[in-house]
Amino acid sequence: MSEPALRLSGIEKTYNRGQTAEIRVLRGAALTLAPGEVTALVAPSGAGKSTLLHIAGLLDVPDAGTVEIGGQDMTGASDRARTRVRRRDVGFVYQFHHLLPEFSALENVALPQRAEGTGRRAAEARARELLDSVGIADRAGHRPAALSGGEQQRVAFCRALANAPRVLLADEPTGNLDPATSDRVFAALMTLVRETGLAALIATHNLELAARMDRRLRLEEGTVVAD
Numbered sequence: 001m002s003e004p005a006l007r008l009s010g011i012e013k014t015y016n017r018g019q020t021a022e023i024r025v026l027r028g029a030a031l032t033l034a035p036g037e038v039t040a041l042v043a044p045s046g047a048g049k050s051t052l053l054h055i056a057g058l059l060d061v062p063d064a065g066t067v068e069i070g071g072q073d074m075t076g077a078s079d080r081a082r083t084r085v086r087r088r089d090v091g092f093v094y095q096f097h098h099l100l101p102e103f104s105a106l107e108n109v110a111l112p113q114r115a116e117g118t119g120r121r122a123a124e125a126r127a128r129e130l131l132d133s134v135g136i137a138d139r140a141g142h143r144p145a146a147l148s149g150g151e152q153q154r155v156a157f158c159r160a161l162a163n164a165p166r167v168l169l170a171d172e173p174t175g176n177l178d179p180a181t182s183d184r185v186f187a188a189l190m191t192l193v194r195e196t197g198l199a200a201l202i203a204t205h206n207l208e209l210a211a212r213m214d215r216r217l218r219l220e221e222g223t224v225v226a227d
Ligand SMILES: Nc1ncnc2c1ncn2[C@@H]1O[C@H](COP(=O)(O)OP(=O)(O)OP(=O)(O)O)[C@@H](O)[C@H]1O
Pocket: 015, 016, 023, 025, 043, 044, 045, 046, 047, 048, 049, 050, 051, 052
């Protein structure tokens, strides 16, 4: 088997450690994502899926356990190394899109590529292609404030994929979308996954969507179990 795109093992995370309000969110959570596979992460609200996604995406550090991305163990890596791997290998779609308000949709999608040294024309051409794949090429010149919630979500999705990451981590990426648009975004994702060997972990409450993914995992009492 090829090397996992992402491997988490023994992940522990407690908020407010040592205080009376201590919350032990992750208790030995573990999962492995293979390239070219879309995995659903289903969890009730508050179960810790955002915490797990942030740790997997190197935005937060666990109290214990290891995070490997593309076979590289990130435990104890410097902030600089974590930032480099995050930018190059991880795409993130957040629940709230975090688009930059002063830039157009096209620029928002092109920026991560520019940060990695891609020239403007090439970055914008790819951005346009991605926006087209989710049906919003005609909105490329609009700023986020002039886009609907669902359009913003699609821009965020394109931005996450702009640098052709190894791993896509998404928190309710189709939450604001109507069923037809959600299908379209999901189809675009599946095409990319099959074409590029991207590994995707998609947190969702939508069981119908989860049923269409390759694999389903559940976050339960701080551990990850197969559904
Ligand atoms: N920075 C923090 N400090 C203290 N507690 C936190 C912090 N972040 C999250 N928590 C708590 O940890 C638990 C898990 O939070 P998390 O955001 O990971 O849940 P979630 O499964 O993503 O929830 P939702 O589906 O509602 O977004 C919750 O009880 C939350 O209140």
